[in-house]
Amino acid sequence: MRTRRLTRDAMLTAAALILYAVEAQLPPLTPVPGIKAGLANIITVYAAFALGGADAAGILAARVLLATMIAGSPAALMYSAAGGAMCLLAMLGLRRILSRDQIWVASVLGAAAHNLGQVAVAVAVTGTPGLIAYLPLLIAAGMAAGLFTGLCAQLVARRLGKRG
Amino acid sequence: MKQKYSNRFWAVLLAAAFALCALSAWLVMRPAAGRRALARISVDGEVVREIDLSAVDEAYRFELCTPYGANTIAVRPGGICVEDADCPDRVCVRTGWLEGGLTPIVCLPHRLVIALAEGGDGLDATAG
Numbered sequence: 490m491r492t493r494r495l496t497r498d499a500m501l502t503a504a505a506l507i508l509y510a511v512e513a514q515l516p517p518l519t520p521v522p523g524i525k526a527g528l529a530n531i532i533t534v535y536a537a538f539a540l541g542g543a544d545a546a547g548i549l550a551a552r553v554l555l556a557t558m559i560a561g562s563p564a565a566l567m568y569s570a571a572g573g574a575m576c577l578l579a580m581l582g583l584r585r586i587l588s589r590d591q592i593w594v595a596s597v598l599g600a601a602a603h604n605l606g607q608v609a610v611a612v613a614v615t616g617t618p619g620l621i622a623y624l625p626l627l628i629a630a631g632m633a634a635g636l637f638t639g640l641c642a643q644l645v646a647r648r649l650g651k652r653g
Numbered sequence: 654m655k656q657k658y659s660n661r662f663w664a665v666l667l668a669a670a671f672a673l674c675a676l677s678a679w680l681v682m683r684p685a686a687g688r689r690a691l692a693r694i695s696v697d698g699e700v701v702r703e704i705d706l707s708a709v710d711e712a713y714r715f716e717l718c719t720p721y722g723a724n725t726i727a728v729r730p731g732g733i734c735v736e737d738a739d740c741p742d743r744v745c746v747r748t749g750w751l752e753g754g755l756t757p758i759v760c761l762p763h764r765l766v767i768a769l770a771e772g773g774d775g776l777d778a779t780a781g
Contacts, residue, residue: 517744517747520744520747520748520749521744521748521756522742522744522748522759522761562741562762564761564762568761585657586657586658587656587657588656588657590656590660591656591660591663594660594663594667597667598667601670611759611761614761614764615695615697615698615759615761615764615765615766616695616697616698616699617695617698617757617766617768619755619757619766619768620757620759620766622681622682622755622756622757623756623757623759625673625674625675625676625677625678625681626674626678626681626682626756628674629671629674629675629678632667632670632671632674633671636667
C-alpha cells in the first residue's frame with residue numbers, strides 16, 4: 490500500500506514539474522511581477538481534494554524544492570514556498586464546506602491566497618509596505634488563473650474518480 | 654459529498670470579489686500626475702535616493718548599484734522608470750514608466766523598490 494501511494498504521489502509531482510517547466514517557457518503575460526497562469530497548481534488543487542492534506546503537502550513541497558533546484562534561485566524559493574503554503578492551507582480549509590464538484594471554487598480562492606502569501610513575503614523582504622498596492626491586481630489576475638486551473642483540476646478529478 | 658453552499662452562491666461571491674479587486678486595481682494604477690511626484694528609491698527597505706519628479710527639466714539616467722546587482726534608472730519630467738537591469742527576470746524593466754500611480758516599480762532580485770509619495774511640488778521644505 491505504501492508503495493502505491495508513494496508512486497502515485499511521485500507521478501503527480503513529476504506532472505506538476507512538467508507543467509511548471511512548460512509554463513516557464515511561455516513569454517510573460519504582463520510586466521507586473523507575479524502574474525502567471527500557475528498551471529502546476531492544477532495538481533495541487535486536485536491532490537488537496539482527492540488525496541488529502543498529507544499527500545498534497547508532500548507533492549507541493551517536493552515540487553517547489555525540485556523546481557527551485559532545477560530552474561530557480563534560492564530567493565525565488567521563498568516566494569514559491571510562501572505562495573504554495575498559503576494556497577494549500579486555504580484549500581484544505583475550504584474542503585470542509587465545498588463538495589467534490591466545487592473544486593474550481595477552492596482553486597480561485599487558493600490562487601488569491603497564493604498571491605497574498607507572495608506579496609507578504611515581498612513586503613517582508615524589501616521592507617516596503619507600498620507593495621501592497623499590487624495586491625488588488627494580483628488577486629484579480631490570480632482569481633482568473635485560479636478559475637482556469639480549477640476547472641482543469643475538476644476535470645481531472647472527474648476522470649480519475651475515487652481511486653485517484 | 655455534501656454541498657454547504659450552492660454553486661450559484663459561490664459564483665456570485667467570487668464574481669463580486671473579483672469585480673472589487675479589478676476596480677481597486679484600476680483605481681490604484683492609473684497615473685495621477687501632479688499629486689505624487691516624489692520618487693523614493695529604496696534598497697532593502699532603506700531609502701537611498703529621493704527625486705522630485707516635478708522639478709525635473711531634462712531627462713537623465715543614472716546607474717544604481719545594489720549589493721545584489723545594478724539597475725539603470727531613467728528620469729524624465731514627472732516620470733521615472735528602470736531602463737535596464739542585470740537581474741534574471743527583468744520585470745522591473747518591463748514595468749515601464751511610473752508617473753503618479755500607487756503601484757511601485759519593483760526589482761525583487763535586487764531588493765529594489767521605486768515608489769511615489771506625496772509632495773515634491775518643487776519646494777524643499779516649508780516653515781510654518
